[in-house]
Amino acid sequence: MAQQHRTDHLLDRVGPRLRATRTARGLTLADVSEGTGISRSTLSRLESGKRRPSLDLLLPLAELFRVSLDDLVGSPGTGDPRIDIRPLTRGGVVHLDLGGEGPVSAHKTVIPGTRRPQDRVPDMRSHPGREWIYVLAGTLRLVLDGHEYTVEPGESAEFDCTLPHWFGAGGPQAVEYLGLSSRSGERVHLNATVPDPSESA
Incomplete structure (x- = not known):
């Protein structure tokens, strides 16, 4: 029973x-x-x-x-703390789920580089939650709610995912970044390097 x-x-x-x-x-x-x-x-x-x-x-x-x-x-674990990471590739972009239980999950993303970044038309998406990213390599092109930003290695950004957004490579080098996603919309980092779009309107 x-x-x-x-x-x-x-x-x-x-x-x-x-x-x-x-x-x-x-x-x-x-x-x-x-x-x-x-x-x-x-x-x-x-x-x-x-x-x-x-x-x-x-x-x-x-x-x-x-x-x-x-x-x-979600069956009970066996006690092994290691995570079985299996890459998911869509449209040349590689996503690796690094795990995380509860309201926050971690992931790594690799976006192929491009010699003509401005030729890429952003496919804007929005969804509930909040995202924090940290760029490891390459230049990340971030389009957020009609505003465009570049995020360099060692820089981070945080934003509300209900705003239309898109990620792309800002140059020929592939972009690698770590991300934390909060499905509940709670802040997952204290500071954001991306300014509030309303402040630059």
Whole structure:
């Protein structure tokens, strides 16, 4: 009876974990549906808890998100503190989920360099939460709510993700940066190097 209760509790947590994993990767339900063959209505019911997850649904989701099945469902860990990092590549951009439980998750992103950065048309996106980034290498081109900034190695930036934003390379060298994402919208760093757009309007 106790084991069944633990199983039910674990399955009840899968929906929110699926939604958090998807949004942390910047994917829509349509993106996930295309990548897994699972209908958007089924995915929506899984995330809302209206449908119980099954192995035939969880396996393609774990493969798309590049996480283990245990990580996807949040099963108890074995005590090994190491994180199994599996790169996810979309459009030449490499994303590495560095882990993180609760309201804040960590990730590393590598964006290919370009010799003509101004030719890249920003694909602006917005979503709930707050983002803090720290550039490791290359020049990051950040377009935020109609304003453009460059963030150099050793510099950081923080902003509200509900503002339309886009990241790109600011030169021929690939850009590498670390990021902390707060899904709840809470600040994840004390200072931001990106000014408030309203101040420069």
